[in-house]
Amino acid sequence: MSVVEQYARAHILTDADRPDEADGGAIPVMLRYDPDRDPRSVCVALPARGRAPGSREWVFSRELLEQGLRTPAGTGDVRVWPCGRVQVVVEFHTPQGCSVVQFETRTLIRFLRRTRAAVAQPVAH
Numbered sequence: 001m002s003v004v005e006q007y008a009r010a011h012i013l014t015d016a017d018r019p020d021e022a023d024g025g026a027i028p029v030m031l032r033y034d035p036d037r038d039p040r041s042v043c044v045a046l047p048a049r050g051r052a053p054g055s056r057e058w059v060f061s062r063e064l065l066e067q068g069l070r071t072p073a074g075t076g077d078v079r080v081w082p083c084g085r086v087q088v089v090v091e092f093h094t095p096q097g098c099s100v101v102q103f104e105t106r107t108l109i110r111f112l113r114r115t116r117a118a119v120a121q122p123v124a125h
């Protein structure tokens with residue numbers, strides 16, 4: 001099965017995490033799905049705060065992301081809910097605080113569609 005990676009533009013809604021960017025806080029986010037590693041989970045990687053190297057990653061249920069497109073979902077570290085008709089909010093909790101990130105719904109739908117296609121691919125022998 002193949003790995004699905006997709007960059008998405010998202011907006012940080014929490015002031016503490018807002019990068020110093022001219023485009024009003026839009027950041028590049030990596031959406032990743034590796035069915036060989038865990039076919040039930042997706043990974044969201046946010047760029048590190050400020051000038052710190054690397055990124056912060058959250059791995060959570062693909063089902064949670066799908067459910068959160070339609071209705072508020074999640075408990076604990078990750079929560080997802082629709083925000084109007086064209087946006088989805090994902091809230092990530094850590095001991096250091098909370099990051100609230102807004103995505104376009106169609107971006108997440110496209111990513112989830114690609115993850116389903118990756119699972120449906122026949123295994124070569």
